[in-house]
Amino acid sequence: MATISSNPVSGHPHHGHDHAHASYLQPKGGFAATVWDWMTTVDHKKIGVMYLFAILFMFFLGGVAALAVRMELFTPTVVTGGVATGQELAKFWGVDARDWAEGNNIYNRTMTLHGLIMVFLVIVPSVPASLGNFLIPLMIGAKDVAFPRLNLASWYVYLLGSMFAITAVIMGGVDTGWTFYTPYSTTTDAESMKVVWMVLGAFILGFSSIFTGLNFIVTIHKLRAPGMGWFDMPLFIWGMYGAAVIQVLATPVIGITLLLLIFERLFHIGIFDPRMGGDPVLFQHFFWFYSHPVVYVMILPGMAIMSELVAVGARKKVFGYRAVAFSSLAIAGISFIVWGHHLFTSQGEVSAVIFSALTFLVAIPSAVKVFNWISTYYRGSITLNTPSLYALAFLFLFSIGGLTGLFLGALATDLHLHDTYFIVAHFHYVMMGGTIIAFVGGIHFWWPKMFGKMYNENWAKVGWLLVFVGFNLTFFPQFIMGSQGMPRRYANYVEEFQIYHQLSTVGSWVLALGFVIHLLTFIHSLVAGPKADPNPHGALTLEWTHTSSPPIEHNFEHEPVVTHGPYDFDDVIPPQTRPGEFQLPKPNPNLKH
Amino acid sequence: MATIDLGKHGGGNGGLPGHDHHGADDLSRPYHERYHAAHHFEDREHEFDAVKMGVWLFLATEILLFSGMFCAYAIFRLMYPEAFVNGSHHLDWRWGLLNTVILLMSSYWVAAAVRHAQTNNQKWLQINVFLTFLAGLAFLIIKFVFEYAKKYKEGLLPGKFYSFGGDATAHEPLWWAIYWGATGIHASHVIVGMGLFVWVWLRSRRGHFGPGHYNAVEGVGLYWHIVDIVWIFLFPMLYLIH
Ligand code: HEM
Ligand SMILES: [Cu+2]
Numbered sequence: 001m002a003t004i005s006s007n008p009v010s011g012h013p014h015h016g017h018d019h020a021h022a023s024y025l026q027p028k029g030g031f032a033a034t035v036w037d038w039m040t041t042v043d044h045k046k047i048g049v050m051y052l053f054a055i056l057f058m059f060f061l062g063g064v065a066a067l068a069v070r071m072e073l074f075t076p077t078v079v080t081g082g083v084a085t086g087q088e089l090a091k092f093w094g095v096d097a098r099d100w101a102e103g104n105n106i107y108n109r110t111m112t113l114h115g116l117i118m119v120f121l122v123i124v125p126s127v128p129a130s131l132g133n134f135l136i137p138l139m140i141g142a143k144d145v146a147f148p149r150l151n152l153a154s155w156y157v158y159l160l161g162s163m164f165a166i167t168a169v170i171m172g173g174v175d176t177g178w179t180f181y182t183p184y185s186t187t188t189d190a191e192s193m194k195v196v197w198m199v200l201g202a203f204i205l206g207f208s209s210i211f212t213g214l215n216f217i218v219t220i221h222k223l224r225a226p227g228m229g230w231f232d233m234p235l236f237i238w239g240m241y242g243a244a245v246i247q248v249l250a251t252p253v254i255g256i257t258l259l260l261l262i263f264e265r266l267f268h269i270g271i272f273d274p275r276m277g278g279d280p281v282l283f284q285h286f287f288w289f290y291s292h293p294v295v296y297v298m299i300l301p302g303m304a305i306m307s308e309l310v311a312v313g314a315r316k317k318v319f320g321y322r323a324v325a326f327s328s329l330a331i332a333g334i335s336f337i338v339w340g341h342h343l344f345t346s347q348g349e350v351s352a353v354i355f356s357a358l359t360f361l362v363a364i365p366s367a368v369k370v371f372n373w374i375s376t377y378y379r380g381s382i383t384l385n386t387p388s389l390y391a392l393a394f395l396f397l398f399s400i401g402g403l404t405g406l407f408l409g410a411l412a413t414d415l416h417l418h419d420t421y422f423i424v425a426h427f428h429y430v431m432m433g434g435t436i437i438a439f440v441g442g443i444h445f446w447w448p449k450m451f452g453k454m455y456n457e458n459w460a461k462v463g464w465l466l467v468f469v470g471f472n473l474t475f476f477p478q479f480i481m482g483s484q485g486m487p488r489r490y491a492n493y494v495e496e497f498q499i500y501h502q503l504s505t506v507g508s509w510v511l512a513l514g515f516v517i518h519l520l521t522f523i524h525s526l527v528a529g530p531k532a533d534p535n536p537h538g539a540l541t542l543e544w545t546h547t548s549s550p551p552i553e554h555n556f557e558h559e560p561v562v563t564h565g566p567y568d569f570d571d572v573i574p575p576q577t578r579p580g581e582f583q584l585p586k587p588n589p590n591l592k593h
Numbered sequence: 594m595a596t597i598d599l600g601k602h603g604g605g606n607g608g609l610p611g612h613d614h615h616g617a618d619d620l621s622r623p624y625h626e627r628y629h630a631a632h633h634f635e636d637r638e639h640e641f642d643a644v645k646m647g648v649w650l651f652l653a654t655e656i657l658l659f660s661g662m663f664c665a666y667a668i669f670r671l672m673y674p675e676a677f678v679n680g681s682h683h684l685d686w687r688w689g690l691l692n693t694v695i696l697l698m699s700s701y702w703v704a705a706a707v708r709h710a711q712t713n714n715q716k717w718l719q720i721n722v723f724l725t726f727l728a729g730l731a732f733l734i735i736k737f738v739f740e741y742a743k744k745y746k747e748g749l750l751p752g753k754f755y756s757f758g759g760d761a762t763a764h765e766p767l768w769w770a771i772y773w774g775a776t777g778i779h780a781s782h783v784i785v786g787m788g789l790f791v792w793v794w795l796r797s798r799r800g801h802f803g804p805g806h807y808n809a810v811e812g813v814g815l816y817w818h819i820v821d822i823v824w825i826f827l828f829p830m831l832y833l834i835h
Contacts, residue, residue, distance in 0.1 A: 256661030
């Protein structure tokens with residue numbers, strides 16, 4: 001209470017508690033009090049950090065399921081090679097694995113578990129809920145997001161949705177695939193409620209996603225600091241804005257779809273059941289009307305991170321700022337009119353042709369971004385630290401993913417490639433090679449800001465190398481076997497494909513090792529890492545230039561006033577990055593309040 | 594000392610009375626005059642703008658949610674026109690019309706409630722909020738007692754529960770799936786709305802709303818208008834088009 005009377009520097013009479021000037025991580029009293037403080041916090045930074053850990057935990061669970069799936073695929077048959085892992089899995093699901101059909105059954109459930117966790121619990125919330133929550137207010141100079149309590153609600157709704165999904169797993173898991181296609185999803189496991197629990201889980205998670213998106217849109221519109229026009233915003237904000245728009249506009253459609261699916265299962269209303277005159281393909285339309293846009297909810301935040309990593313890594317203004325900004329909006333817009341490319345084999349020919357043509361459109365704004373990042377690197381002075389390495393990995397992997405998307409968008413080739421491992425490789429190159437790679441790069445980049453500690457750069461680089469090599473080893477062979485006809489979602493296969501599957505499985509081990517090394521590096525950093533300066537990268541955005549590492553509870557000592565663009569490295573000499581030399585700016589005396 | 598900081602530094606819970614810029618709070622003043630915007634907003638107007646935008650975005654999601662139902666209606670109507678015409682004949686347009694009138698009136702009342710908050714007319718603010726609540730209740734009574742119950746008894750139910758004894762065209766159960774689905778989801782929105790009106794009413798009795806602060810009245814009012822508008826589309830679609 002000592003500082004209540006006034007704060008002479010800022011002329012700001014309201015700074016009451018000391019903790020308002022302390023790091024947001026500072027514990028509030030004893031253990032119980034601190035836990036309670038975190039559980040009830042409306043601070044966007046704490047909510048972001050809690051989301052970060054929850055998402056990483058889910059990533060671990062989904063990863064274990066993936067390793068199990070790859071393990072099973074090491075040999076062509078379901079039973080023989082799979083015996084060792086198969087029986088472990090069998091114990092987990094409580095069934096007899098020696099039975100061939102049971103083997104398939106376990107495989108399907110494990111694969112579905114992997115897909116559902118990775119899509120609904122990891123990638124969709126990944127960047128927005130964690131880094132987005134933490135960074136958006138800091139980057140635009142706000143004290144919090146527009147609706148802090150809604151933000152906390154979104155976190156609890158996320159937990160609730162996860163609980164439903166986990167209940168379904170404990171009841172034995174579902175085998176529908178993450179896409180829940182009817183009529184299979186309305187008839188499988190007929191006597192049990194598992195599928196209903198799982199679908200309800202996804203339905204509830206949708207609300208969490210809407211809350212986050214809605215909050216971000218209003219925050220970005222209404223809470224920017226004085227002097228920050230739309231085109232003075234860091235490109236991170238533009239990317240998150242595009243993603244938030246899709247989250248808000250597409251998620252309700254999956255809401256009604258999943259609701260109808262639940263009605264269909266519980267009351268057998270017939271909408272998706274051909275025997276009663278319903279149409280199962282209608283489900284596919286509804287599903288992809290959401291799920292195609294949502295792949296851009298996944299990638300836009302990754303692209304948002306990329307713009308920061310590239311600009312700061314190259315110490316250059318992003319080439320074509322406006323093009324990059326508007327391409328985020330273009331992607332958000334176009335993403336709503338291409339869903340039909342997932343139904344090339346199940347819709348009429350005319351609409352397939354139209355959707356194919358529209359699909360090519362979406363590649364344009366994506367390519368605009370890639371070209372602009374590469375041009376930004378051109379003649380930049382590049383720091384090859386871990387975040388930069390991840391940015392380079394993104395450029396390489398996302399380009400492969402995006403270009404193979406064009407193969408799939410072309411009707412003639414898609415009829416051959418549909419439902420093969422080519423699709424699996426394509427979407428892993430964009431979702432993992434794009435979003436997750438950018439996410440991991442972003443975590444490294446902002447780690448010092450979030451936790452006030454540096455990590456060991458060398459070990460991080462080792463982790464990066466393993467992830468990059470492991471990723472390509474895992475997924476590149478899948479392009480080859482897919483183009484040769486290996487269908488997706490099977491537990492067994494003909495022997496010709498064995499070599500590709502084995503390469504892929506070995507790759508998954510390398511990948512896993514890479515992530516373990518990252519994990520250890522982070523733990524080491526939290527325990528023993530050197531203290532981080534406010535601005536170790538010499539960046540120019542507000543979260544680096546205007547607040548300490550980690551930020552104080554109320555983000556800024558003084559409301560920031562924006563006087564230069566986020567990437568004006570040529571005009572502004574960035575604050576020194578050598579330890580101890582950094583000075584937070586003095587307040588602006590002309591500013592009221 | 595302790596109370597002084599609550600509003601400004603309570604961590605964004607803008608509902609609490611807070612520290613005044615121009616001296617200590619006079620607790621005898623009504624809440625809506627003492628109210629301070631949450632600490633991350635510049636002032637109440639700024640907060641009001643943000644809240645309004647948030648509510649509009651939420652309403653966009655509501656419209657998209659219902660658009661799924663409308664879309665399913667259009668598709669199945671094209672596929673099985675006869676089933677839809679026949680099914681629609683089982684509905685009594687007079688109940689539908691009555692409910693439409695009730696909702697329209699309630700929309701007026703809630704708009705009046707906002708107006709009374711703006712003009713600080715506390716008594717009429719409360720009365721109008723209460724009237725809106727009653728309208729919602731009337732809507733539900735008509736829907737459940739005079740419509741749903743009757744259909745339920747006759748076996749005019751969706752999908753596998755369909756057990757109507759009289760004449761029926763093929764695929765009529767699909768029409769009932771759409772009817773029960775669309776009106777059911779709408780009715781659940783009415784119920785949520787009524788819950789919100791209870792909350793607004795209790796707060797209005799404690800003097801929470803006035804010219805400078807009526808975010809909740811405005812937000813809930815907007816929500817109610819959307820519930821009304823959705824019904825205005827459902828009514829002709831289900832009851833009138835033959
Ligand atoms: C350059 C832009 C892209 C194009 C042209 C494109 C095109 C396509 C096409 C045509 C398919 C359907 C193939 C089939 O099932 O036969 C597909 C599948 C898929 N794409 Fe893309 N895509 C692009 C970018 C992305 C991005 C950025 C993501 C995610 C971050 C993504 C995720 C997926 C997923 C998850 C599937 C498969 C879903 C499933 O069936 O389980 N795509 N893509
Ligand atoms: Cu798609």
